[in-house]
Amino acid sequence: MRIQAALVESVGGPFTLRDVDIDEPRPDEILVRIRAAGICHTDLGTREVWPRLPMVFGHEGAGVVEAVGSAVTTVAPGDTVCLSYRSCATCDNCTSSRSAYCQAGIHTLNATGTRPDHSTPLSRDGSPVFGSFFGQSSFATHALAYESNCVKIPAGLDPVLAAPLGCGVQTGAGTVLNVLQPAAGSSLVVFGAGSVGLSAVMAAVAEGSSVVAVDPVASRRAMAQDLGAVATLDPEDLDDVATALHEITQGGAHHAIDTTGRSAVISQAIVALRRRGTLALVGIGKTAEFDIMTVMTKGIQLRGVIEGDAVPRTFIPHLIALHEQGRLPVEKLITRYPFSDIEAAARAAASGEVIKPVLTFS
Structure with a gap:
């Protein structure tokens, strides 16, 4: 499937929009059409040193499920979701509500640029494009996520408000x-x-x-x-x-x-x-x-x-409830940018001009 993604093609280089191909979801994967994605300083800092290029970053995605693998049971096509960090869901920490300290490690599942089997779901002209950042790489029109980092949210919630809940606000x-x-x-x-x-x-x-x-x-x-x-x-x-x-x-x-x-x-x-x-x-x-x-x-x-010691599937709905009560006015932090202006949004975040830029997708 052909999608558009923001690639970093050199160490410390800019985000550049390119057409890439994304795999069909494997049995444990969820294809999400991204509607909004927050820019976090982790994205900005990591691109300054990331060695595996070209790379697609982004780890505060929100969107709509388009397809699911045969083993996925927690979400279905059409569901509105917020994406967060990935965990294995089976180790002692994950099963005791401490998934932020997953035994598989934040690095292995979230920060290698590939799936755990060293494959990447993205390619360009037949050459690999690194991704799977935090189990999503949401600086793209579509991303592949997993049950552990894909949280169903109310369909009426503005995705621009939902996106930062997956990392910055959660932390x-x-x-x-x-x-x-x-x-x-x-x-x-x-x-x-x-x-x-x-x-x-x-x-x-x-x-x-x-x-x-x-x-x-x-x-x-x-x-x-x-x-x-x-x-x-x-x-x-x-x-x-x-x-x-x-x-x-x-x-x-x-x-x-x-x-x-x-x-x-x-x-x-x-x-x-x-x-x-x-x-x-x-x-x-x-x-x-x-x-x-x-x-x-x-x-x-x-x-x-x-990640705020948070288990996304329970904590993100709690954050949404606090927002609905007026106790967590996340909207005050947000500045909206179209996806095409991602590099301008990144510069504004790095300079301190804006607090939380959130990309919007048509």
């Missing part, structure tokens, strides 16, 4: 609701007010927490306040962010979330916590240096989090 809101579970009235500091951080702000405000957002971009700080943050800080205007946060939170925050993956920011977050506080590490990074004695003597808990 930020899930870190609050599934991991930190802050008590009403407790304090939470969010470092980095992009789509993940602001989703955490929304969820924490909905839970009755007192939220402070730290970000150097004025428009993002303004959005955090609009979403209910009690205060925001520009770290570039302060000599000591942690001291300022201790004053605002009256002795240190109960919880903190780092979405940046930066060592210096993680160190600030640790110091900003009160005794027995918890820091959730959400941002992708390689290494971090911090004062171990501070962590030990204050009894700080460090918690790594993937």
Whole structure:
């Protein structure tokens, strides 16, 4: 089947629309016509270093099922779906509602550019095109997904609102609701007010927490306040962010979330916590240096989090319910772009001009 996809054809190169061919679904695969796809910083960061080219990224897809393989039972042609990360569904973690930590690994099922058997469902002029990113590669008019990452949603839900639920919103809101579970009235500091951080702000405000957002971009700080943050800080205007946060939170925050993956920011977050506080590490990074004695003597808990500890088939419907109640106004984060403008949308996201660009498909 001939489709259109946004290919990255060189390391760090632009997204370029090309015609490619996609396989018919295998027994365990689901063919989805994409109606909207969010752009995540994981897509942007990964294309800067991805070695297997050409490649189709995209892991926040939403659309309509067009065909299913013979073994698929959870969705049918015509169903409206939201796509998320892929898991094996059979290991101990998957069967105990911890699929974000699937034993098959986020890398094996989501970030190799191929299916687990090393085949790719995409090709161009007979040559392989790498894909299967997060079990979808949704920067395309059609994608092949799986039961573990294909969640049926209400047909009337705007796909532009649904798409970011599959990763960015799920990660930020899930870190609050599934991991930190802050008590009403407790304090939470969010470092980095992009789509993940602001989703955490929304969820924490909905839970009755007192939220402070730290970000150097004025428009993002303004959005955090609009979403209910009690205060925001520009770290570039302060000599000591942690001291300022201790004053605002009256002795240190109960919880903190780092979405940046930066060592210096993680160190600030640790110091900003009160005794027995918890820091959730959400941002992708390689290494971090911090004062171990501070962590030990204050009894700080460090918690790594993937995908908000969320099981998509149950958590995405929960996020939709929160949105319907007005407690998760995802639409405030979104800027719409036609699929043909994907590179402009990517540049706007990378520069901080927009928070969550979502591609629309005619």
